[in-house]
Amino acid sequence: MAFHCYLWHGDTATAQGPKRDSLCGDLGMATPPVMTRDWLRKPQSMLQRKASTPHGAVNWLEEAFEQHAPKMAYSQATDISPHDRFGLALAELQGGNDLSWGFPLIGSKYLALAIIAVR
Template identity: 30%
Template sequence: MRWLCYEWNGAAASLTDDAQRQLPHIQLPPNVVRDWLHKPDAMRSRTCHSIDEAMDWLDEKINLFAPHALGGSQLEHELSLNPYSRQGLLAGKDVVRSMWLTGSRALRLAIITEHPTAGIVDADPARTAEALSPVPAPRDTDLDHVGSF
């Protein structure tokens, strides 16, 4: 299993543009957590091969941006969430963290768990959708061999 670490730091006002955030080629954080996988590769900060490595990345980013956070207690609050983030990753969940920064800016950090059974992860949503599409439903002709009840 791998953990894909994504980072976005930008104008807080751009977070209100839901239409743009849904577009896979636009470098804005998505509204749907798993849609980070479809965002441009430039938004991927790191690929980690252990939860410890992913959590180190998260700690590093939180500490890097803490001096620019609004409110003095935000760093303590963000760091206090780390045990819950670690538990989530251990359970195969994704983790998204947010900080409001000075200068009307915002930070979004995401650790997306890449499950080995999820198929191919690709920045192109058309290729990913094809790789992850379910097995087609059987046609009526496929059921001819099934007996009656």
């Protein structure tokens, strides 16, 4: 099994607004998809890393999360302890599940992180 790691950073209106389905449903656009598995069908430029183990994928997730945590709106970066947040992520990936997280950022921006398990 491999793990494909994706990141998108852009306007909140694109990721959550009324035009989300049309903007994100277009698989040729570099926007977060409507369906989690459709990350695999998005432009390859959105693929940040391919990991061969769940631990490798979670390492990428921790790096990406920490890079953007100072810009997270509200207390989303601290509501859950890192041990719990990334421990749960690891358990999901070890079970062969996909992972999709989204966070509003300061300044009407949005962060989407996803890890897709590929068999």
